[in-house]
Amino acid sequence: MSQFERKSLFRLTLPLFLFTFISIGVTFVDTILLSGYSDNLAAAVSLANQILGVAYDVSGLLSVGALILISQHLGRDEVDKAKNIAVIAVQGSLVLGGAIALVLTLGAGFFADWVNTPDEIRNDVIAYVYIIAGAMVFNGVITSVTAALRGFGRTVEILIMGLVANAVYIFFEYVLIYGHWGFPEMGVYGAALSTLIVRIASIGFLLYVLHAKLQISVFKKPTDFIERVKGIIKISYPSVGEGMSYNVYQLTMVSLIAVLGTTAVLTRSYTLTLTSLLSVISFVISQGNEILVGYDKGSQDNESAYKRANRTAVITGMINMFCAYLIYLNGETLVGLFTQDQDVVNGVVSLLFLSIFLTPLNTINLILFNSLKATGDVNRPVLWNLAITFAIALPLGYVMVRHFDMGVEGLWYVYMVEEAIKAMMMFTLWQSKKWRNLRVLEN
Structure with a gap:
């Protein structure tokens, strides 16, 4: 059976x-x-x-x-x-x-x-x-x-x-x-x-x-x-290579703020902890959607895969944006669970406000990226993401932190620009429907 x-x-x-x-x-x-x-x-x-x-x-x-x-x-x-x-x-x-x-x-x-x-x-x-x-x-x-x-x-x-x-x-x-x-x-x-x-x-x-x-x-x-x-x-290697390269990029970004001391490190860390709910909502939905798109692609039902990914990306992006707003409204109380350092508290609350606009962009990018991957289109989205990260986000991060002295908040502005461009690119790749002709299994 x-x-x-x-x-x-x-x-x-x-x-x-x-x-x-x-x-x-x-x-x-x-x-x-x-x-x-x-x-x-x-x-x-x-x-x-x-x-x-x-x-x-x-x-x-x-x-x-x-x-x-x-x-x-x-x-x-x-x-x-x-x-x-x-x-x-x-x-x-x-x-x-x-x-x-x-x-x-x-x-x-x-x-x-x-x-x-x-x-x-x-x-x-x-x-x-x-x-x-x-x-x-x-x-x-x-x-x-x-x-x-x-x-x-x-x-x-x-x-x-x-x-x-x-x-x-x-x-x-x-x-x-x-x-x-x-x-x-x-x-x-x-x-x-x-x-x-x-x-x-x-x-x-x-x-x-x-x-x-x-x-x-x-x-x-x-x-x-x-x-x-x-x-x-x-x-696997395009997706894993992209993830590994992105972590190297994050390490470089962290190195820019680590020299500012433990306050900057903690501000970033506590913000990521509070917004982890938003990240995992995107991650879990994208995982489930990826499996279903894979089923659709395996059975050659490309139209269902196309509509499924579009619908999932839009709805999840809107939900996550609303959740980000709720977290921002309760930001001071939530940060107070970790620390009473007012500099850290103020820094985290500022980043939570920016996360309201960052979160839906990241959500759309992630869901469409994984949808493309599920169809076997693993090279184009990875190459575009890497190009955006290292040609635009990394140099912009250096400028914002080192030249404009914007600290951790400067990194969040960089992330917003980065995710906006990536989301637009993943949307374009998915709408092109070139992934329909790809095969990863033998007939």
């Missing part, structure tokens, strides 16, 4: 939304715990995670292409081929994760200096990167299994994992940072170790679900491993 049931956007994304809201709550608690221990710890973890962003993108290399191939195979009711892709992605990701962990371990000090890490938090940043390097071995496997579950519509299981993993994470983070209930006070080491513990536990749960629900064993030898890996990478 077939293990695949095509679900609606609502059924696909509702568990992901619930998972996301839980994650947002955990992010708030996480930030409160870190800042409650010390502002330096909060700033150190924020900078370290920015450095690790590039590694996270690379570790998910095989998961991106795997999701596209799985969804299109399932659109053709080729269940066994979809399962084979899942096994290949998991096995390849484990090897890739080990290589990334080695690079992080050897280069932690270099990366910290690259982003102009303030001296008072440099050692903490390096220590955090060292420990997370161990967790990175498992990250690619987690993203690949999650991609497979998403492709097969098993998003409820992802929600269950999120509930358990986040509860475990908060528990260990609290007791290991502060030293409660018989555990030693470990500060930054506790923050990193809690992540490592959760990654290991998540691997076991996800592999069990993959086997129990879909009868997929990642320990068996897949068919056509080398050829399939090449095919997955061919689809």
Whole structure:
């Protein structure tokens, strides 16, 4: 009997939304715990995670292409081929994760200096990167299994994992940072170790679900491993390369403000925490839409794919803009959960106002970018995004921060210009309908 049931956007994304809201709550608690221990710890973890962003993108290399191939195979009711892709992605990701962990371990000090890490938090940043390097071995496997579950519509299981993993994470983070209930006070080491513990536990749960629900064993030898890996990478590398390049761009932007001190770093970090709700709404909707567009493309229903992406982008953009406005109205109260430093509070509120206009642009760009990717159009959107980022946004950011002394607020103006141009370009590419003629599966 077939293990695949095509679900609606609502059924696909509702568990992901619930998972996301839980994650947002955990992010708030996480930030409160870190800042409650010390502002330096909060700033150190924020900078370290920015450095690790590039590694996270690379570790998910095989998961991106795997999701596209799985969804299109399932659109053709080729269940066994979809399962084979899942096994290949998991096995390849484990090897890739080990290589990334080695690079992080050897280069932690270099990366910290690259982003102009303030001296008072440099050692903490390096220590955090060292420990997370161990967790990175498992990250690619987690993203690949999650991609497979998403492709097969098993998003409820992802929600269950999120509930358990986040509860475990908060528990260990609290007791290991502060030293409660018989555990030693470990500060930054506790923050990193809690992540490592959760990654290991998540691997076991996800592999069990993959086997129990879909009868997929990642320990068996897949068919056509080398050829399939090449095919997955061919689809994945433009998107992953774009994500990695964008994180390098963000690292460069962070280095521009890091020299201004921990206040600037915290202002950026707290703003991103408060607007994480908006980011994940866009992300979750784009994930569900990407799967459905992949189904449509696999079954050659191009018209449904075209209308679906347009409708999803417009509606989600409007919802996110309204949510951004609500967050701005309650900005001072929300920032007060993290800090009482008035300079930081004022800076965050100013950025929340700008986010009202930034958010819908980012939403439209993300949904249409992922829609193009789901059809196999992975080169054009990536090349345009990279060109806009490095030819326009990066030099503009340098000018706004260094020459006009606009600090973190200057970066938000740059992001608005960048996302506006990207949204217009993704809209143009999608409306051109050239993606209709692309094929990523053999006939």
